[in-house]
Amino acid sequence: MIVELAPGHLSWDDVDPARHPFDSTSAAEVVRSLGPARRLPRRPEIPFGDPAMSTWSWEEGKPWADAMSHALAEHYGRWVVGWRWAHDEGDFDGGPVGNWCCPQDSITTPEETLDRVIAALCEWRAWLESLAGWFEAYPLDLADVEEQRILWDRAARNLILQVVDRTGCGSGWYGHCHQVLSWFLTRWGVAADLAQELVDQAVGGRFQSWTGPDPVLVEDVAERLARSLRPDDGARSAGPAPDHLQRWLAVRDAVPWEQSPDGGGQPVTPSRDGAAEDIRAFDGALDPTRAQGLLAALELLRADAARGASLDFELIQRWQQHVLDTPQPPPFRSLPAFAKRGRERYGISRDTRARLDACLAESAKDAGRPLPLTARAARAYLDVCFFHPFDDGNARAAFLTLVFVLAREGVALDGVSLLRRVTFQADEPQDALILTRYIDTHLEQTRRSAASLRS
Structure with a gap:
């Protein structure tokens, strides 16, 4: 599972300044031209420590910051999401950015807030450029690692x-150190997966939050890392791209869905419409038209759920027409599809749509093979993700599918923050179970909130 807007998942290819042009002199103009810049949430006039401020930060401030990250990434590339990686405890712990903390601290007046976004963006970029400079200061070659080992050290x-100095060794600073x-x-030239493994082994969990490493520890980590390298540690040819749809279908059959939490097993009416509120806060900040389309699809799917409609591609297709604002329902894709910046490929054959329909049909209750609602909702969500039926908007289609499966059994959520702006991997069985737990977490919170209002 990957949190889409979390900088800790960025690779060097994602952030390498040589691959991603950036003009700091035009950054202010770009930021102020984006949709979220015109739709900042209004900060409530209440004391900082008031619990209502924390609620506002989570329900309005964070979706707005997510929307700004999304808009910046669409303009510049995914590298920009590090603009929120603050020192200490912020949106993301232990980062190199000092100009942004979190919505509760950093969203004030519109002008001040946008100034902070611009400054944080430029600060993050300057840090990446400085890292690139330090990397180039040590031009190394794995083939000559035996002779160059002291240089790697x-x-x-x-x-x-450098990371110690930049982050200040606050909460979780070691995560960025591992990454660098x-x-x-x-x-x-070291293969990416192997690089992470070698760094983990060299550090060995010895870096701690709020504590700077002593010189002996720094020397030991550097020496262990340098000594672990071998001339054949380089990246290898990936070979033909696998079909991740087929990988998902294999994983789908192997996941122990029956181990999923049961979600309470009863209908629940939330204290607030979490799906609609998230659409208004996040998608509305990006583009009001986008939000209107999603809200129209949400209303339609709830009507479909109320009449007990069967879930299939044709039903989702009707919702997707509103999502994408197309004159006709968008067709099933006719070519292989790609996601995650090309890392996953989903094949196509004559029976792909029929197989999707067969999978989606399993989202309904089945007395002969009872599965928890959380499992059936998660599985349908992932089916849409990895069948990838549309040319655009598949993440939104998957989210709506999950909402429908819950709604058909009388369940709605008062929050969906764990279910959007995350990416799951087709060939990772644990991702499926993580999603079931996320759904259950939201269900538990919804039940608690509803019960507190009744008491």
């Missing part, structure tokens, strides 16, 4: 110290 040591060391190794 010194480079790793200096990079650790992995970036350095991949820059000089």
Whole structure:
């Protein structure tokens, strides 16, 4: 599972300044031209420590910041999501950015807030450019690692110290340190997965939050990392791209869905419409038209759920017409599809649509093979993700599918923050069970909130 807007998942290819042009002199103009810049949430006039401020930050401030990250990424590329990676405890812990903390601290007046976004964006970019400069200061070659091992050692040591200085060793600072060391190794040819493994082994869990590493520890980590490298650690040819739809179907059959939490097993009416509120806060900040389309689809799917409609591609297709604002229902794709910046490929054959319909039909209750609602909702969501039926908007279609499966059994949620702006991997069985737990978490919170209002 990958949180789409979390900078901790960025690779060096994602952020390498040589691959991603950026003009800091035009950053202010770009930021102010984006949809979220015109639709900032109004900060409530209440004390900072009031619980209502925390609620506002979570329900309005965070979706707006997510929308700004999304809009910036569409303009510049995914590297920009690090603009919110604040020092200490912020939107993302232990980062190198000092100009942004979190919505509760950083969203004030529109002008001040946008100034902070611009400054944080430029600060993040400057940090990436400085890292690139330090990487290039040690031009290394895996083939000559035996002769250059002392250089790999010194480079790793200096990079650790740079991250220590930049992050201040606050909460979770070591996560970015791991990342920077992995970036350095991949820059000089080490396979990405192996780079992360070697860094983890060298650090060995010895870096701690709120604590700067002593010089002996820094030297030991750098030495272990340098000594672990081998000439054949380079990236290898990936070979033909696998069909991740087929991988998902294999995983789908193997996941122990019956182990999913049961979600309470009863209908629940939320204290607030979490799906609609998230659409208004996130999608509305991006583009009001986008939000209107999703809200229209949400209303339609709830009517379909109320009449007990069967879930199939044709039903989702009707919702997707509103999502994409197309004159006709968008057709099933006719070519292989790609996602996650090309890392996953979903094949196509004559029976792909029929297989999707067969999978979606399993979202209904089945007395002969009872499965928890959380499992059936999660599985339908992932079916749409990995069959990838449309040319655009599949993540939104998957979200609406999940909402429909819940609604058909009388369940709605008062929050959906764990169900949007996340990415699941087709060939990772644990991702499916993680999603069932996320749904259950929201269900439990919804039941608690509803019960507190009744008491």
